[in-house]
Amino acid sequence: MPIEANGKVYETDExxxxxxxxxxxxxxxxxxxxxxxxxxxxxxxxxINFLREYYEEYQIAPAVRVLTKAIGKKLGPDKGNSKYLYExxxxxxxxxxxxxxxxxxxxxxV
Amino acid sequence: MSExxxxxxxxxxxxxxxxxxxAPYGTIYALESLEVVLIAAAFEQDVSMAFLDDGVYQLKKxxxxxxIGQKNFSPTYRALExxxxxxxxVEAESLAERGLSEDDLLVPVEVxxxxxxxxxxxxxxxxxxx
Numbered sequence: 001m002p003i004e005a006n007g008k009v010y011e012t013d014e015x016x017x018x019x020x021x022x023x024x025x026x027x028x029x030x031x032x033x034x035x036x037x038x039x040x041x042x043x044x045x046x047x048i049n050f051l052r053e054y055y056e057e058y059q060i061a062p063a064v065r066v067l068t069k070a071i072g073k074k075l076g077p078d079k080g081n082s083k084y085l086y087e088x089x090x091x092x093x094x095x096x097x098x099x100x101x102x103x104x105x106x107x108x109x110v
Numbered sequence: 111m112s113e114x115x116x117x118x119x120x121x122x123x124x125x126x127x128x129x130x131x132x133a134p135y136g137t138i139y140a141l142e143s144l145e146v147v148l149i150a151a152a153f154e155q156d157v158s159m160a161f162l163d164d165g166v167y168q169l170k171k172x173x174x175x176x177x178i179g180q181k182n183f184s185p186t187y188r189a190l191e192x193x194x195x196x197x198x199x200v201e202a203e204s205l206a207e208r209g210l211s212e213d214d215l216l217v218p219v220e221v222x223x224x225x226x227x228x229x230x231x232x233x234x235x236x237x238x239x240x
Contacts, residue, residue: 057189058186058189059181059182059183059185060186063148063152065152066189066193070192107152
């Protein structure tokens, strides 16, 4: 289903993940969240930006367990736990946050 | 009924070894192997990887795929540590035959002889060859 942001239409796959990673911009993330009925605050952005950096470095979207551990390392145990991340991204932190970050669906997600 | 953030245990854990024998590009084997390794690791299995024959090129530093129009997935080998995949074995003979040494590789590995690697293979419960 294509997604619209700032008057431009972007291609996605059938699950809503952005077709071309290079198309990504913050407005697009906000538009995807809005379509899911969510508003992004600074805590969401912290995770989204973290995922973009992770992808830049390793060329993959991390599995949820790996994401949780890596967030804990960088942002502390208050944020590096599943409960906190699920509250931010109730559809599953890796799946939902990766979608907003413009990344492919994490490897190992079925 | 458990909450979604409550992690389930891994259930049965088996010793999986993924054997990589092919050069990283030209066929899909290396990338597919890496993806399956990440999936097995996400299911908290006891995963190790062996690199032999042209498979040792998968770990070569400084890969540049611009000329062939394919994604350079070699940075993903550096993510393995975060998935707790830390047992990477490279066959010494394969490295030497290709004029490579441990310093040419982009992640920490254990270099071992063909004989020692064969013994290690004997200890596995599941071996998948790519």
